[in-house]
Amino acid sequence: MGQTRRKDKDTEVIDENLRRVYQDMLDEAVPDRFLDLIAQLRAQDEGSEPTGGESK
Amino acid sequence: MSADPRDEIVDHIPALRAFALSLTRNGAVADDMVQDTLVKAWTKIGTFEAGTNMRAWLFTILRNTYYSNRRKAGREVSDAEGIFTESLSEKPAHDGRLQMADFRRAFVQLSDEQREALVLVGAQGFSYEDAAETCGVAVGTIKSRVNRARARLAELLKLDDEDELEMTDQATMAVVAAGRAGGVLS
Numbered sequence: 001m002g003q004t005r006r007k008d009k010d011t012e013v014i015d016e017n018l019r020r021v022y023q024d025m026l027d028e029a030v031p032d033r034f035l036d037l038i039a040q041l042r043a044q045d046e047g048s049e050p051t052g053g054e055s056k
Numbered sequence: 057m058s059a060d061p062r063d064e065i066v067d068h069i070p071a072l073r074a075f076a077l078s079l080t081r082n083g084a085v086a087d088d089m090v091q092d093t094l095v096k097a098w099t100k101i102g103t104f105e106a107g108t109n110m111r112a113w114l115f116t117i118l119r120n121t122y123y124s125n126r127r128k129a130g131r132e133v134s135d136a137e138g139i140f141t142e143s144l145s146e147k148p149a150h151d152g153r154l155q156m157a158d159f160r161r162a163f164v165q166l167s168d169e170q171r172e173a174l175v176l177v178g179a180q181g182f183s184y185e186d187a188a189e190t191c192g193v194a195v196g197t198i199k200s201r202v203n204r205a206r207a208r209l210a211e212l213l214k215l216d217d218e219d220e221l222e223m224t225d226q227a228t229m230a231v232v233a234a235g236r237a238g239g240v241l242s
Binding site: 034 | 065069071073074077087090091095098159160174175178179206209213215
């Protein structure tokens with residue numbers, strides 16, 4: 001008995017902490033490498049030929 | 057031009073990194089996976105159905121990348137064990153706010169499947185249906201993974217002992233020890 005209430009409370013505590021950890025990760029600034037990559041992919045499409053950057 | 061769904065991809069990068077990090081638990085590996093995912097998503101945009109959940113689609117690509125790498129490398133990341141196990145005997149604070157470090161230590165001990173299900177549903181706010189589709193499993197499977205992940209975390213974080221925290225430390229230890237040894241809680 002009381003198990004269900006306790007379980008609900010556990011879930012609350014866990015999800016609250018989970019969201020905090022996750023939010024910390026979400027709040028991190030996006031490194032330039034990804035923005036550069038997107039720009040590169042876009043440039044490749046538009047030129048339809050390798051636009052210089054083939055760093056991969 | 058402006059209707060190119062790829063324009064939206066960049067908005068999902070923070071979520072992709074967070075999801076990748078939850079899976080790999082290693083920043084460098086996570087970012088390499090995000091990079092692969094972005095390239096694949098960009099080139100396979102034709103397989104994305106307009107109007108559907110793009111984040112779920114991107115997460116699917118990312119997790120497929122993760123699991124196929126894991127298979128290839130045969131590296132079921134096990135370094136998380138051991139390193140993190142030791143200090144798990146700390147108890148949660150009374151206000152229910154756990155030390156972040158404690159939570160992270162417990163979190164990384166979940167299986168990959170439990171971790172991803174919990175993150176998708178509990179943190180990312182995916183519906184069970186979207187999470188199931190992302191992971192390529194049945195809705196019921198996701199539900200049970202999420203439940204097991206929460207139960208395991210509660211166990212690792214000793215949340216079940218919360219009521220006993222009111223007692224003296226010695227009494228607590230005794231109860232905890234008994235609970236561990238023989239199923240007082242069952």
